[in-house]
Structure formats: C-alpha cells, structure tokens
Amino acid sequence: MIFLFFTAFIISFLLIYFLIPRLKIYFIDKPNFRSLHTKNKITGGGISFVLSSCFLSYFIDNNLFIVCLPLALIGFFDDLYKLGAKLRYFSQVLTSFMIIFQGQFIFSYLDNFNKVTSLFIWIFLIIFITAIINFINFMDGMDGLVACCLFLVFAFAALRIDLTLIIISGGLIGFILWNWEPSKIFMGDTGSTFLGAILAGSLLKANTFISFFDLLICSSPLLMDAFICVLRRFIAGENIFSPHTLHLYQRLYKAGWSHWKVSTHYFLATLVLVISCLSNFLVLKISSIFLVFLYAFYLDQKFAKSFLSSIPKQSSN
Numbered sequence: 001m002i003f004l005f006f007t008a009f010i011i012s013f014l015l016i017y018f019l020i021p022r023l024k025i026y027f028i029d030k031p032n033f034r035s036l037h038t039k040n041k042i043t044g045g046g047i048s049f050v051l052s053s054c055f056l057s058y059f060i061d062n063n064l065f066i067v068c069l070p071l072a073l074i075g076f077f078d079d080l081y082k083l084g085a086k087l088r089y090f091s092q093v094l095t096s097f098m099i100i101f102q103g104q105f106i107f108s109y110l111d112n113f114n115k116v117t118s119l120f121i122w123i124f125l126i127i128f129i130t131a132i133i134n135f136i137n138f139m140d141g142m143d144g145l146v147a148c149c150l151f152l153v154f155a156f157a158a159l160r161i162d163l164t165l166i167i168i169s170g171g172l173i174g175f176i177l178w179n180w181e182p183s184k185i186f187m188g189d190t191g192s193t194f195l196g197a198i199l200a201g202s203l204l205k206a207n208t209f210i211s212f213f214d215l216l217i218c219s220s221p222l223l224m225d226a227f228i229c230v231l232r233r234f235i236a237g238e239n240i241f242s243p244h245t246l247h248l249y250q251r252l253y254k255a256g257w258s259h260w261k262v263s264t265h266y267f268l269a270t271l272v273l274v275i276s277c278l279s280n281f282l283v284l285k286i287s288s289i290f291l292v293f294l295y296a297f298y299l300d301q302k303f304a305k306s307f308l309s310s311i312p313k314q315s316s317n
Helices: 003-026 047-059 064-081 085-102 104-110 114-139 145-160 163-181 189-205 209-235 249-254 260-280 283-304
Strands: none
Touching: 003 047, 003 163, 003 283, 047 064, 047 163, 047 189, 064 085, 064 189, 085 114, 114 145, 114 189, 114 209, 145 163, 145 189, 145 209, 145 260, 163 189, 189 209, 209 249, 209 260, 209 283, 249 260, 249 283, 260 283
8 A cells, every 4th residue: 555655656747747848738627706825827727636646546446436437537528618506516426426426435324214305415425525525625715725634534534444545645645745835736626526526535435434434534634624605605695606805715815825825734633532532542532623623713713814804796786
C-alpha cells in the first residue's frame, strides 16, 4: 500500500506537469462574481488523481474508483463545455445507484425491510450521496482547501475502512503541490464530483456504524460548512439552488484572509478530528467535535464577513 501511495503521488504530479500546457488551451476558469481569484486559471486538473486512482485500481480489490469514473468524465466535459444542471444531476443519480451496490454493509440491510421501506431507504441514500457530491463541489472554490482536507479524510478512511483508499490520498498530494496558493491549476468539476462520490462510497463501504460516523465527523469541516450554508440561505429566503458566495470560507476570504490561511484552518480542524477519531477515546472525540464547531462559530462571528451582509440586496428583498 505504501508503494501504491507513492505511485499515485508520482503519477498525479507528473500528469499535471504534462497536461498543464494542453489544458490551458481549452480548460480556462474565468473569474466571475463567485470567484476567489482575479485572473484566468487552468481547470480540469482533477483528471490527474482520477486517472492515477483508476489505473492503480486494476492492481487492488476496489472497484469504487471505476464506478465513479463516468461521473468524473461528465465533470471533465462540464469543465470544457458547461453542461446543463439536469444532465449533471442525472449522472450523479446513476453514480449513486452504483455506489449503493458497492456499499456492502448498508446494502445488506435493505433485505431486512419490506418493499416500501426499502424504497424510502433507496431514495434517502440517493439524496444523501448526491448531497455529498454537491457539497464537496460547492467547497471547491479556494486554493488547496478541498484537496488538503480530503487527503486527511481518505487517509483516515484507508486506516479504518479500506486500506486501498490510500491511493486517492497519494493522488491528492501530487495535485496539492500544484493547487496550493498561488495555485497553477484547479481540479474543476472533474475532480470535485469524483472526490465527493468517492467520499460517499467510502462512507457506505464502512463495516460498522462507528466507522461510518467517524468518517462523517472527519469530513465535517467541509460538509457542515456547505450544509449550514444551505440552511441559512433557506431561512433567509434565498434560492438555495442559485450561485452564491456565502460559505464560511468565502466570507473569511472577503474579510481579508488569504487562501493559504483559510485552507490551513480547515486542514487543522480536519486533522484534530481525524486524530480524535483514531484514538477511539470517546471523551476526546466529543471534546474535539465541540471545540472545532465552537471555533468555526467564533470565526463566523468575529472574523468572517457577515452572512446577511454578504447576501446580494436584490436576493434578500
């Protein structure tokens, strides 16, 4: 597994090196009102860890990377052509079906329920998986943020759920070296939707509910930012499906924080949660969760630009 980790790292790093001159011809992310960058950036760089993971999956017993490959390809074409929302969501739903079949632990419980209950569980799981895919996609708006946090999350998942997930951590390290501030390339929907699907698949591959919830806890700095933002927008009367710049990480940037400072805070919060979950010491785990969320609230109230003042006036009327 150590060999596969470093192989994924090298492949991902070198792929970016060779692809940058080609991607910069067609895959350009131009700044808009949601952007936290002021210059054109190359996007689609997530193809590096997508391809490294899928290639190395032939040498291991894990089909999850291959299952999520079609979604990454849809993301790749979306980075190039800007596909419609319905097509993107349809591809997420299809991927969700495949991921559920991969999640042997949770999928095995469906046989214990009647057809109506099983149908509701299927619907819930599809909503759950597509929500995670989109939450990770929403959070991919800052140099290094998603990549550095999920590097830790997947390393934890490799130790507790499936050792072969160490491959994606290696691929992410190779990508981070190009994506850290000042970034030379973005992962785009190619990478963010793939990572969201792999995270959802890892959760459903958990062999115990404790492992499932621990992985969810380790992912919470990213997932809860997105989830809480959706709730706050709904309460404020916002259209939760419209583009915005209301996530905590975006409002910290608006308040003057740099990309590396924001990403480092999220990385350290994730690291604290990973260490606490690996310890299996309940008091430490609960204390860490409490402290991380309390600190996030403190940042929101004391440092970030106000949520309500960040809502465009025309949207709040």
